[in-house]
Amino acid sequence: MLNYNFNWSVIWRNWDAFLDALLLGLGMAVLSLLVGCIIGLLVAYARLAQNRVLQWAAWAYVELIRNTPLLLLVFMCYFGLPELGIRFLDKVESFVLTLSLYAGAYMAEVFRAGLSSIPRQYVEAAKAIGMRPWQRQRWVVLPVMFRITLPSLSNNLISLFKDTSLAAAIAVPELTFTARQVNANTFRVMEAWLTATALYLVTCYAIALALRAVERRYASIR
């Protein structure tokens, strides 16, 4: 049953393609996380706002995105937006846009939890020393919130990196797509997929380790 002869030369010949693919995936994940953080922060503030309409709109956004499969969102963005006349996005841009909107919904929940876990006394103390509302947000609420939410941020980065594999569905040359191509061109099934798997695993663990170090550095101060 297990008489499979490994031939890794195929992988070495395509090594550059694998590395480029890995970097593309990482880049898309980081970019989406950054944009997603901005969206998430705005949506989190909207959910905690006094205004009912804002609250509802933010809730609807989060629920809509979180309950729809990512692959469907990717297709909607890539095939659907051109129907609406938005034709200037290429594959990578379209995917990053989708992933950012997706990340935004998850980050909104993370930030909402972070914002509501900040002790009220902090804000009151800031008020007492005469800080204006935006100063209170800028110097008290946001720094504390970022420390509280840092672990979720790193988990989200790892999931986003894994989610970049879906870009293969619209032929973005990232890791999964490259592995599939090597598989199709050379029939070295095991080598191609083992390489992709190993690269994903190693990268996920590298991200996790690096971010744990950052978390220790900024351990949440209560």
Next chain:
Amino acid sequence: MERGTFLYEVWVARWSLLSGFGITLSASVLTIAIATLLGLILGIGLTYGWRPLRWLIRIYVDALRGIPVLVLILFAYYGLALFKINVPPFWAGVIALAAFSIAHIAETIRGGIESLPQGQTEAAKAIGLQFHQRLAYVIIPLATRRVLPPWMNTCAEIVKNTTLLSIIGVVEFLLSNQQAIARNYLVLQFYLFAAVVYLLINFTISQLGAKLERRYAHFRY
């Protein structure tokens, strides 16, 4: 109804859409069943297992959580055939999805069991319950309340992940919509239609999970 309108096209494609929906449902239910059963066993092994066994399960769980599901699905699809294991794409996909979800559920169950106070186990030991009795009468009933809400989330994730089976050619609900689009070019309408259907399923599951979470929130052990 006029030819070319959305409703007409849905009516034309009704059987294909329904069968796609059925495949999505059966893939989800099968995956949830397999993953829950094996996840429970692995979760218990992860908490109480003999040390080397615990390490093995830990390696499995951590490895699977670091690999994208899509890679697992493609690996299962192309890889199983190499060993002359002739599985249809549907089963390759379900096996891969289950393998991934088992890891998540095992971790949830370990977390649920470890969140129980030691006193419960001690009390159960004190009244003379054997290990399997402690599990059956004390640990599992108590842990269920902790585990059920995150388990519902995993179920919603599984339903969403079944869309990935479309990439290996299983005509589940997303692919049946794409086939309809290929015939009539109603891109936005059919994708929105699919989104609404998935939204309804998952929103129901997640609201149920939130309800259970609220109901169990006041339990203190």
